[in-house]
Structure formats: C-alpha cells, structure tokens
Amino acid sequence: xxxxxxxxxxxxxxxxxxxxxxxxxxxxxxxxxxDEYPHATYVSELRFADAGVQALMAEEAAADEDEQIVHMxxxxxxxxxxxxxxxxxxxxxxxxxxxxxxxxxxFPDISANLSISNxxxxxxxxxxxxxxxxxxxxxx
Numbered sequence: 838x839x840x841x842x843x844x845x846x847x848x849x850x851x852x853x854x855x856x857x858x859x860x861x862x863x864x865x866x867x868x869x870x871x872d873e874y875p876h877a878t879y880v881s882e883l884r885f886a887d888a889g890v891q892a893l894m895a896e897e898a899a900a901d902e903d904e905q906i907v908h909m910x911x912x913x914x915x916x917x918x919x920x921x922x923x924x925x926x927x928x929x930x931x932x933x934x935x936x937x938x939x940x941x942x943x944f945p946d947i948s949a950n951l952s953i954s955n956x957x958x959x960x961x962x963x964x965x966x967x968x969x970x971x972x973x974x975x976x977x
Contacts, residue, residue: 839900840893840909843878848948849909850924852881853888860917864941867922872945876952877910890927890934897929905929908951908958910939923970928958937962938970947971 843849850868852861861881868877885893890911897905907930915938916924923938926947935958939947950956965971 839904840897840906841878841880841882842904842906843952844875846949846952847876847878848944848952849906850877850879850912851885851888851893851909852879852912853885854912854914854917855881855883855886856914857917861912864912864916864922864924867941868924868944871942874945876945876948890925890936893927894929894933898933907931910944910948926958926961926971928962931958932962935959935962936969937965938968940970940972943971943973 840851841849865877865879869875893909893911907928909927909929910924911927913925916922921940921942923940924944926937926939928935947961951958961971964974
C-alpha cells in the first residue's frame with residue numbers, strides 16, 4: 838500500500854508515535870502556528886505505529902511511480918518529547934533514506950521550498966548542524 842499523498846503544495850507529516858495524544862496535538866499546533874499558510878498534510882494511522890525509515894521507504898518503493906512521493910516528515914518519539922517538536926525529514930527520491938531533524942519553526946520554509954521544487958532535500962540536509970538538525974542557513 839503506498840504512503841498517503843499530501844495535499845497540493847504541502848508535505849506529508851506522518852505520525853509514527855502514538856504514546857501521547859496531547860503531544861500529537863501540540864506538534865500540529867506548533868507546525869500550524871509557524872506560518873499563516875498550511876504546509877502539512879497530517880496522517881495519524883495506527884498502521885504506521887513505530888514504523889522506521891527503512892520500512893516506510895520499502896512501502897513507498899513498492900508503490901506505482903505516479904503514486905510515489907519524494908519526501909516526508911515523521912512525527913516520531915523524539916518529535917513528541919522534544920519541546921521544539923523536531924520532525925524527522927526523510928528523502929525518498931534523490932538519496933533515499935537520508936534524514937535530518939526539523940524544528941517546527943523551520944518546517945514551513947522547508948516544506949514550501951521542497952513542495953515547489955525550489956530547493957533540493959540535500960540543500961537543507963547539508964545545512965544541518967552537528968546534531969543533524971536544520972536551524973536555518975548561516976547568513977554570514
């Protein structure tokens with residue numbers, strides 16, 4: 838079964854941690870509050886509970902080419918527990934399986950640029966800090 842398709846010009850935010858409903862609500866509120874326009878298509882389906890990157894990549898690879906997506910963001914246990922709600926960004930196309938963390942405040946910028954193919958996944962991943970988290974581009 839292919840991964841759900843995001844709505845037009847949004848990115849798929851796939852919930853994989855189901856331990857705290859309040860935390861999931863907080864993640865969605867933080868992402869929605871980060872910009873005035875919607876950037877996320879939220880999917881909260883128990884079939885994705887504790888799904889790892891490799892399993893999700895295999896599921897996506899098995900989908901018909903016209904149903905495949907090129908990136909997604911996981912709301913995993915780290916996302917739910919960390920106050921900055923850093924999603925796990927996952928490349929499904931150019932470098933399948935490459936990941937980096939995205940705090941909620943940076944999600945709209947990344948989602949918008951990836952959705953319109955203005956920037957590549959690698960540009961954001963390459964700008965991640967030593968912890969693997971994107972915190973904006975160094976303007977110096």
